[in-house]
Amino acid sequence: MQVVANGVALGAVLFLMGSGLALLLGAMGVLNLAHGAVYMVGAYTTWTLAISQGWPLVGAVLAAGAVCAVLGVILERLFRVIPGRPNEQILMSFGLIYVLGNLAQLVWGPVAKSPFQVAGLQGAVQVGDVAIPANRLAIAAVGFAIALLLWLVQDRTRVGAMVRAGMDDAEMTRALGINLDRVVLAVFVLGSAVAGIAGGIGGLVLGASTNQPMDVLLLALIVVVVGGIGSVPGTLVASLMIGLLDAFSRYQFPEMSSVMLYLLMVAVLVARPTGLSGRVA
Numbered sequence: 358m359q360v361v362a363n364g365v366a367l368g369a370v371l372f373l374m375g376s377g378l379a380l381l382l383g384a385m386g387v388l389n390l391a392h393g394a395v396y397m398v399g400a401y402t403t404w405t406l407a408i409s410q411g412w413p414l415v416g417a418v419l420a421a422g423a424v425c426a427v428l429g430v431i432l433e434r435l436f437r438v439i440p441g442r443p444n445e446q447i448l449m450s451f452g453l454i455y456v457l458g459n460l461a462q463l464v465w466g467p468v469a470k471s472p473f474q475v476a477g478l479q480g481a482v483q484v485g486d487v488a489i490p491a492n493r494l495a496i497a498a499v500g501f502a503i504a505l506l507l508w509l510v511q512d513r514t515r516v517g518a519m520v521r522a523g524m525d526d527a528e529m530t531r532a533l534g535i536n537l538d539r540v541v542l543a544v545f546v547l548g549s550a551v552a553g554i555a556g557g558i559g560g561l562v563l564g565a566s567t568n569q570p571m572d573v574l575l576l577a578l579i580v581v582v583v584g585g586i587g588s589v590p591g592t593l594v595a596s597l598m599i600g601l602l603d604a605f606s607r608y609q610f611p612e613m614s615s616v617m618l619y620l621l622m623v624a625v626l627v628a629r630p631t632g633l634s635g636r637v638a
Contacts, residue, residue: 369500377548
């Protein structure tokens with residue numbers, strides 16, 4: 358049960374990271390690999406407000422989401438200059454990762470922040486003979502709540518219909534009079550805000566570090582490949598699979614844990630190249 362709790366908590370964080378990346382890539386083919394740096398900004402912002410300034414965790418996480426939403430607007434303006442040019446988008450992404458990483462070192466220092474200790478989420482919840490950490494239960498609850506919200510937005514609202522239409526046929530969507538640039542901006546802002554929230558709640562178990570942009574990005578890319586582009590349910594299933602696989606592999610054979618994740622990715626690419634959701638980019 359403890360291993361399952363660890364896996365579900367990690368899966369919730371990966372979903373919050375991977376969903377924004379998958380929607381961006383699906384909405385307009387924007388390969389924003391700087392998404393991991395947005396996660397890092399959310400983690401450091403939450404640490405500053407909740408740990409250093411004494412804010413309630415909920416307020417600090419929401420503030421981190423707002424800060425990262427503003428950062429998403431800036432990133433959208435930068436990526437708008439090079440639409441449909443993946444090579445240039447990759448180069449810009451890595452440049453942004455180094456810029457934001459060095460700015461984080463300048464502001465918060467090079468020493469990583471340990472996992473956040475927050476009043477009310479210390480200790481464990483007893484389930485039978487197993488004690489499950491309260492912070493991991495909180496992470497899972499937030500992750501599933503946002504997953505439900507994103508699914509409702511994507512599948513049950515007019516904005517979600519525009520996003521799906523842009524994924525399927527951007528040219529026809531524009532011909533129908535839909536301002537797809539605004540849709541892309543909205544997805545950028547939403548994805549960045551969710552990444553900031555992921556950094557905030559993920560800090561409960563992962564802390565904050567300038568290494569996170571690359572570490573988290575690799576896991577988020579595996580989530581996108583396994584779950585498929587632009588699918589909230591596919592991303593959620595992939596995140597839980599990867600979180601549980603990582604937790605069990607670390608418990609059973611830690612020396613092979615990272616390899617197992619890449620084996621899963623390879624298996625999915627061979628059996629179903631479009632991922633679990635089946636959406637074609």
